[in-house]
Amino acid sequence: MKFLTGLLAAVLLLIAGMGTSHAVVRIADDRGGRIGTYVDKYQDLRQSGDTVIIDGLCASACTIVLGAIPHDRICVTSHATLGFHAAWDFGSNGRAVTNPEATQMLYAMYPSQVKRWISQRGGLTPHMLFLKGRQLQAMYKPCYLDAQASAIKPSSR
Numbered sequence: 001m002k003f004l005t006g007l008l009a010a011v012l013l014l015i016a017g018m019g020t021s022h023a024v025v026r027i028a029d030d031r032g033g034r035i036g037t038y039v040d041k042y043q044d045l046r047q048s049g050d051t052v053i054i055d056g057l058c059a060s061a062c063t064i065v066l067g068a069i070p071h072d073r074i075c076v077t078s079h080a081t082l083g084f085h086a087a088w089d090f091g092s093n094g095r096a097v098t099n100p101e102a103t104q105m106l107y108a109m110y111p112s113q114v115k116r117w118i119s120q121r122g123g124l125t126p127h128m129l130f131l132k133g134r135q136l137q138a139m140y141k142p143c144y145l146d147a148q149a150s151a152i153k154p155s156s157r
Contacts, residue, residue: 046070053143059082067110072141107123
């Protein structure tokens with residue numbers, strides 16, 4: 001009887017665990033957009049519990065993901081590139097004008113190690129700063145997508 005009770009408890013725990021599984025969201029070739037749109041998008045993603053894989057370009061407002069999603073739920077592949085710049089609005093003449101308040105808000109969202117990296121390069125300016133390669137991989141855990149893809153070899157039948 002104890003065995004049967006233990007087996008039933010194990011099955012129930014397994015079934016309960018299946019209901020809490022989370023998806024994976026892959027970011028690649030995201031050039032950003034309006035800050036508010038990304039804040040809303042990432043708040044929903046944070047609530048979902050999903051893991052984020054950065055596997056290509058994540059630039060501008062896309063980088064808000066770094067502050068919105070817990071660090072342990074973000075990984076980067078060898079293809080990941082983050083692009084940072086100052087926030088801007090259209091001026092009266094239709095040209096881009098830096099928005100200091102929005103830039104400060106954007107900067108405040110980033111984790112401290114990312115802020116330090118940006119500050120060491122002169123801060124957020126109209127010019128894009130790219131964080132990639134070893135520097136990025138030192139800040140975030142690797143996803144190992146490349147290793148998994150190369151480990152799958154076609155059958156030689």
